[in-house]
Amino acid sequence: MAPKFGTSGLRGLVVELTSELVTSYTHAFIQACETGSAVRVGWDLRPSSPDIAKAVIDAIVAAGRTAIVDGALPTPALALAALNRGQSAIMVTGSHIPADRNGLKFYTTGGEISKDDEAAIIAQLGAALDGQGAQVDATGDVITAYVARYVNGFGADALKGMRIGVYQHSSVARDIMVDVVKALGGEAVPLAWSETFIPVDTEAVDPITRVQLAQWCDEHKLDALISTDGDADRPMVADATGKIVVGDVLGPLTARLLGAERICTPVSSNTMVDEMSEFSAVVRTRIGSPFVIAAMESGGARNVVGYEANGGFLLGFTADGPVGQLAPLMTRDCLLPILAPLYMARKAGCGLAELVAGLPSRFTATDRLTGIETDISRPFLERLSTDAAVRGTFFDDMPAELSVDLTDGLRVTFEGGEIVHLRHSGNAPELRCYVEAENQQRADTLLAMFLEKISARLS
Known part of the structure; x- marks a missing residue:
């Protein structure tokens, strides 16, 4: 199957993501979309990503643009940096799918591309841009700013007294998760750092991993266990017994903490949110973050958020966190739906399981x-x-x-x-x-x- 746009980004087999194809899509993106003063480039930890990223960087430079190289970092961190600086971005990642596949995620100066943008990019394939741009290595402040977003919003005591396991595997956020837990006053227990890429699908966790999560929680006396998929735009959260709290439960809990009024979520998310009276509207979409974003932008309502069954959370307004504000981020984020339920459980003096038990039972x-x-x-x-x-x-x-x-x-x-x-x-x-x-x-x-x-x- 030739590389194509799916629910979020371009995906295909690594052997088909040739430098010629990558160049063609990069030039088409630059031709079709608003890219601002520079195009930032990041990648995940699968083996093929650095080489594909090099092809992206070379294509940006050959098009006469500036490529800012951020290296290996979470997709939401790259998107946040581009949005805050009026720049665009290309993330090299296959997300949760196996290592024989990879892909590209595109961000304009306004955020994640829409389905209309995808069509415009496809229409420009074959456009040959010619120029002499520049490659600039980033300073490393992007990850610092991403971590600070949550420290400033939740505070240094948000997870105080909590012992949190961090299933690191090959997530590009494996060290960031540890740093954030510590910065919020929790005790982080790093687990299973992997040299090889592991395709963790937060929406379909395999039985062997579920057993391992329970064993880790018991062995290390954990209050909760957290992880992400490969590019860290989808969270995985387990309670003290190792039982996974699914993404379409994390989403409504996070929305509740932030005071959201309007919810946009795909049709695959469970119906529990429809029974939560504090939300004025629940809008159902097709599956994929571009559809969720389109619904968030079209409603005209204040305090709108989106989430998916995979756990990725999209913030559409400036929200009040426990101690500070959280600026909008209209792309899937993993940290917000990890931290919000943990904070809520700690504040309520209960475990995650008890917090979830208080929701409508679906x-x-x-x-x-x-x-x-x-x-x-x-x-x-x-x-x-x-x-x-x-x-x-x-x-x-x-x-x-x-x-x-x-x-x-x-x-x-x-x-x-x-x-x-x-x-x-x-x-x-x-x-x-x-x-x-x-x-x-x-x-x-x-x-x-x-x-x-x-x-x-x-x-």
Whole structure:
């Protein structure tokens, strides 16, 4: 599959991300979008990223622009630096997908590119820009400013008395997470620093990792455990038992702390937020941060935030943190939805599990089947979506169908409130399954049942 734009950024196999292709997309971005005084460049820790970043930097210079080289750093840190300086940025990352794949994320002077920007970039492919620009190595203050954002907003005692495990693996934020926990008064326990790249998907954590999280929490007597995906725009948070607090729970908790009024979130997020009376509106979108951002920008409401089921949180207004203000950041961030629930639990004098237990009780489970190409999954989903009889046969173990939502994939709500949502990934040969039920055991059972059904159909 040739590299293409997915839910967030350009993605493809490393062998297909040639210097010629990277140059073409970089020049098209510069031609189609507002790039400001310079284009900042960062990358994650997968093996292919430095070489792809070099191709990006060379292309920027060859186009007569200034390339500011920030090196390995979190995507939200790079985006924040570009936004604050009236510059643009290109992040080399494949996010959570395996190391044989990689990609590019583009940011204009106004923030993450939109779907319209993606179309404009594609229309400019083949544009050959010629000039003599410059390469400038950054001073390193970008990461310092990113850390200071949370220290200034939450304060030096925000996590005082808390013992926080940090699953470092190959996250580009592995040291930053440790630094932030310490700066907020917590005790950081670094765990499993990895020399090789590990594709952590915060939306579909594998069973082996879940067992390991529980073992670490028990062994190290942790109050919580945190981590991120590869480029650190998606959080992973576990309570004191090692049980993961899913992203569409972290999002509403963070929104509650910040006093948000309007929520924008994809259709894949669970329905718990709809039952939280403090929010004036909940807007559902297609899956992907560009769609969430478009909804945030179109509503005209104050105090708007966005979040995704993967945990990435987008702040659309200047919010009051516990001790200081947090400026808007309209791209997925990992640290805000990690820190907000931890702070809330500490302030309430309880654990994360108890904090979550106080929310409306909706339970979710999600996973994916890998190695399923789109040309196989798309016809399967189209038949289910368009033929009620085929759908009825496939869902014959479920109660009667109440409604069908085709916003992004196929999302079916059944009598009693259970939900099954199927969609093929925009970034990799995968088919994802999301389920929602009234208790975790039932959600896990539904997930296993439908993954087995789908596998039997498509194998």
